Amino acid sequence: MLLKRKEFLQIGSLATASMMLPKFMKAFEAPHLVPPGNKVLVILQLSGGNDGLNTVIPVRNDIYYKVRPKLGIAPDNALRLTDDAALHPALTGMKELYDNGHLGILNNVGYPNPDRSHFRSMDIWHSASDSDKYVYTGWLGRYLDAQCKGCDKPTQALELDDMLSMAMKGEHIKGLAMKDPRRLFNTSNEKFFREVVKNHQDEHGEQTVDYLYKTMAETMSSADYIFKQSRIHPTSTVYPSTDIGNSLKTIASLIFSDINTKVYYLSLGSFDTHVGQDGQQRRLFTEMNAAISAFVKDMQQNNRFQDVMLMTFSEFGRRVAQNASGGTDHGTANNMFFVSGALKQKGLLNELPDLSNLKNGDLQYSVDFKNVYATLLNKWLGADDRQILGRELSYLDFV
Amino acid sequence: MGISNQLKNQHLLWRAGFGPDTVPVDELSSDSNKKLIKAIFKASEKVPAYIDVADPAIKEIYQGMEEMYRQKRQLTEEQRKLVRDRSRDGIRALNLTWLNQMVHSEQQLREKVSLFWHGHFACRTVNIVHQQQLLDAIRRNALGKFPDLLREVSKSGAMLNFLNNNQNRKDHPNENFAREVMELFTLGRGNYTEDDIKEAARAFTGWGSNASGNFVFRKNQHDTAKKKVLGKSGNFNGDDILDILIQHPQTAQYITRKVYRYFVNETENEEQIKWLADRFYKGGYDISALFQDIFTSDWFYDQRNVGSIIKSPVLLIAGIRRAIPMEISNEEVQITLQRLLGQQLFYPPNVAGWPGGKNWIDSSSLMLRLRIPQMIYAEDTLTLKPKDDDDQMMGMKDQGDRKQKMKAFAQKRGGGQVIAATVNWDAYTKLFEKISREKLLPAISSSVLQTSNSVTVSTLDKYIDNSSRENYIRSATIQLMSTPEYQLC
Numbered sequence: 001m002l003l004k005r006k007e008f009l010q011i012g013s014l015a016t017a018s019m020m021l022p023k024f025m026k027a028f029e030a031p032h033l034v035p036p037g038n039k040v041l042v043i044l045q046l047s048g049g050n051d052g053l054n055t056v057i058p059v060r061n062d063i064y065y066k067v068r069p070k071l072g073i074a075p076d077n078a079l080r081l082t083d084d085a086a087l088h089p090a091l092t093g094m095k096e097l098y099d100n101g102h103l104g105i106l107n108n109v110g111y112p113n114p115d116r117s118h119f120r121s122m123d124i125w126h127s128a129s130d131s132d133k134y135v136y137t138g139w140l141g142r143y144l145d146a147q148c149k150g151c152d153k154p155t156q157a158l159e160l161d162d163m164l165s166m167a168m169k170g171e172h173i174k175g176l177a178m179k180d181p182r183r184l185f186n187t188s189n190e191k192f193f194r195e196v197v198k199n200h201q202d203e204h205g206e207q208t209v210d211y212l213y214k215t216m217a218e219t220m221s222s223a224d225y226i227f228k229q230s231r232i233h234p235t236s237t238v239y240p241s242t243d244i245g246n247s248l249k250t251i252a253s254l255i256f257s258d259i260n261t262k263v264y265y266l267s268l269g270s271f272d273t274h275v276g277q278d279g280q281q282r283r284l285f286t287e288m289n290a291a292i293s294a295f296v297k298d299m300q301q302n303n304r305f306q307d308v309m310l311m312t313f314s315e316f317g318r319r320v321a322q323n324a325s326g327g328t329d330h331g332t333a334n335n336m337f338f339v340s341g342a343l344k345q346k347g348l349l350n351e352l353p354d355l356s357n358l359k360n361g362d363l364q365y366s367v368d369f370k371n372v373y374a375t376l377l378n379k380w381l382g383a384d385d386r387q388i389l390g391r392e393l394s395y396l397d398f399v
Numbered sequence: 400m401g402i403s404n405q406l407k408n409q410h411l412l413w414r415a416g417f418g419p420d421t422v423p424v425d426e427l428s429s430d431s432n433k434k435l436i437k438a439i440f441k442a443s444e445k446v447p448a449y450i451d452v453a454d455p456a457i458k459e460i461y462q463g464m465e466e467m468y469r470q471k472r473q474l475t476e477e478q479r480k481l482v483r484d485r486s487r488d489g490i491r492a493l494n495l496t497w498l499n500q501m502v503h504s505e506q507q508l509r510e511k512v513s514l515f516w517h518g519h520f521a522c523r524t525v526n527i528v529h530q531q532q533l534l535d536a537i538r539r540n541a542l543g544k545f546p547d548l549l550r551e552v553s554k555s556g557a558m559l560n561f562l563n564n565n566q567n568r569k570d571h572p573n574e575n576f577a578r579e580v581m582e583l584f585t586l587g588r589g590n591y592t593e594d595d596i597k598e599a600a601r602a603f604t605g606w607g608s609n610a611s612g613n614f615v616f617r618k619n620q621h622d623t624a625k626k627k628v629l630g631k632s633g634n635f636n637g638d639d640i641l642d643i644l645i646q647h648p649q650t651a652q653y654i655t656r657k658v659y660r661y662f663v664n665e666t667e668n669e670e671q672i673k674w675l676a677d678r679f680y681k682g683g684y685d686i687s688a689l690f691q692d693i694f695t696s697d698w699f700y701d702q703r704n705v706g707s708i709i710k711s712p713v714l715l716i717a718g719i720r721r722a723i724p725m726e727i728s729n730e731e732v733q734i735t736l737q738r739l740l741g742q743q744l745f746y747p748p749n750v751a752g753w754p755g756g757k758n759w760i761d762s763s764s765l766m767l768r769l770r771i772p773q774m775i776y777a778e779d780t781l782t783l784k785p786k787d788d789d790d791q792m793m794g795m796k797d798q799g800d801r802k803q804k805m806k807a808f809a810q811k812r813g814g815g816q817v818i819a820a821t822v823n824w825d826a827y828t829k830l831f832e833k834i835s836r837e838k839l840l841p842a843i844s845s846s847v848l849q850t851s852n853s854v855t856v857s858t859l860d861k862y863i864d865n866s867s868r869e870n871y872i873r874s875a876t877i878q879l880m881s882t883p884e885y886q887l888c
């Protein structure tokens with residue numbers, strides 16, 4: 001009779017849910033108060049390969065206008081940052097952040113031997129591997145492995161999605177994906193599942209089945225914890241009712257609570273603009289701009305902007321020249337945005353791309369993204385970047 | 400410790416195939432294991448039929464492309480669009496057709512081993528013609544000689560394109576193909592040098608494929624000079640390199656280890672692997688013989704191996720469909736499930752294939768796995784949405800009637816879909832007709848699960864529908880399938 005749909009979806013009370021957890025999960029139930037000054041990293045993935053040249057526009061570069069006769073954005077239409085650089089017209093809020101010293105732009109970010117396949121290049125960004133190596137763990141997953149060895153805190157890294165990205169998968173610990181705290185709570189706290197977990201006796205944790213039970217118990221416990229935390233300080237700021245708007249709103253509520261989450265991950269896309277780039281990129285940027293603006297305002301009003309670092313990245317940029325279909329094809333190096341109230345360096349962090357020095361029509365990178373990861377891991381999250389990235393890398397100065 | 404004959408046979412059916420189909424419980428416990436092994440190999444002997452789901456119009460275009468190229472003509476925008484759209488549809492059809500084979504085919508071993516090779520020779524291409532040729536090469540050679548399989552895959556249009564060997568020319572060698580052949584297909588990392596790759600790449604120059612996917616050797620682009628690979632020198636061509644790799648005993652070791660991890664246990668037993676690999680090598684890489692060795696070994700049925708493997712998403716889906724026979728009216732929902740669970744056929748995460756094991760499991764994938772049987776039973780709505788796959792979208796999002804396309808896409812991706820399945824419960828409940836009521840739960844449990852169930856009878860009893868014998872069997876089965884134990888085989 002459980003098999004009637006209604007009953008499957010029935011939710012028990014919060015108290016019951018946590019009381020039914022097995023012993024090995026009890027430790028996790030203790031409150032984890034976040035120390036003051038807790039730093040949070042928010043990663044926004046621009047999926048599909050965002051065109052960086054139409055994001056940060058080299059408005060005084062003749063080559064740009066020559067190879068993009070249709071797609072190039074005229075200086076008058078763009079939001080001027082410096083004599084040489086301007087932002088895409090839809091990024092008004094980002095321009096404001098720039099003016100206030102809350103935006104850092106890193107140009108020419110890439111990696112050696114770039115791969116132009118979406119999935120392979122994304123794989124490389126997620127795993128932080130060299131382009132000729134295959135690594136099955138993500139850089140944030142390995143951060144979890146390093147930070148959480150022996151402690152049960154699967155809520156340290158949250159992805160606002162129905163599927164967990166590879167970036168969030170460690171060898172031993174994985175981040176948790178959920179689009180909406182309430183929904184995760186509802187599905188994971190189904191009566192039958194709760195009872196199944198409660199009655200699982202084996203605590204040796206050596207059998208594969210124990211790993212499954214442990215994951216199940218952690219999910220239920222986390223769902224409970226996240227749901228509670230998200231309701232402690234629901235934000236009153238108005239966010240756009242887009243996917244990214246809703247996600248940033250959820251993130252804001254969690255940041256205001258005492259949740260132990262250090263890393264939030266979300267994606268926006270698709271930026272794969274082979275055809276009709278103009279409309280597609282503008283639409284996505286409009287969504288992104290509105291959501292980030294609301295988020296920053298929210299952080300500022302609640303005095304948390306100093307503790308937040310929002311970073312954008314894409315698996316690659318587009319080729320320098322436009323194609324025949326009003327779009328651009330897969331390219332290489334790209335820019336990254338850093339939004340925070342605690343930037344040590346602001347504005348353009350380095351030189352614009354050198355369009356006269358291309359390799360087969362593609363930009364050449366001058367900053368390896370792994371240096372960005374090392375910087376954020378070490379200087380922002382206070383983690384051992386060498387262990388996580390498996391190499392010694394120099395740090396950048398914006399953090 | 401010995402295990403029951405029933406468990407032994409079920410173990411075999413899960414590992415050498417996609418789990419038991421509707422077989423009466425008493426049959427599995429009385430059948431001789433040896434006889435079952437024999438029957439499994441016998442059933443997979445036949446050469447499988449070619450799966451052809453590609454739109455004839457696409458094939459025609461590809462066949463004409465060499466001619467167009469000679470005439471320096473290009474595809475029209477309309478042809479390009481046709482190829483793009485129908486190719487994508489074709490790959491979806493190929494996915495579902497092959498999945499149906501896994502569920503219904505008698506050639507369980509062949510399809511299971513093919514799924515293994517599908518991950519081993521991982522390849523992404525948006526070209527349906529190439530993709531189905533590669534799948535055919537794999538299914539035909541799945542239980543044959545490894546060298547034949549390796550050669551045919553290496554000469555397939557799909558793989559040559561995927562690994563950029565069409566760009567591997569005398570004056571500008573592209574090393575991608577040579578590297579992956581050594582690292583992923585034969586020796587494994589650490590058993591060759593960068594120089595070996597450079598030299599082997601020279602030997603593969605000129606290997607390419609035409610538009611319809613057939614192998615072509617472009618003599619003018621081939622480097623005929625001397626090369627030195629893995630300690631051997633000569634004016635090698637690509638076939639010579641494959642021969643050298645095959646002659647290297649490390650290839651047998653590498654393949655056997657991977658087979659062991661996939662079919663026996665993720666925790667390796669060096670002695671057993673060595674024994675298998677030596678025989679595999681000495682027997683001329685006979686894949687069928689390797690599996691004979693595995694399935695007839697006593698240690699294969701050790702307690703430590705039974706129920707030790709986490710089912711891959713495809714095995715999980717196929718396994719449920721075999722156990723409880725059903726008609727799915729919205730078949731595409733299975734592709735959505737594959738994506739959400741992390742294993743979509745023909746879309747491996749990268750050229751190294753799916754890592755498997757614990758990598759299948761995270762919070763979201765586990766909770767979805769646990770809910771699938773209930774969703775089938777209750778026609779519950781699937782509200783999860785997989786991530787966009789930019790490799791498939793290819794900029795089509797903003798074309799003309801975007802909204803409509805997006806809507807169609809969202810539906811295809813399963814936004815708000817139910818698994819519309821009609822289960823043939825009569826056939827299923829019949830399996831247990833000889834079992835007395837009080838022995839029913841243990842009987843269902845031991846047939847559904849490969850590992851002893853830690854969910855207590857009292858818990859199960861609370862959720863089992865006791866209104867009739869049929870309902871009891873149905874609900875107990877769904878219940879048991881919704882446990883962590885069911886994720887294992």
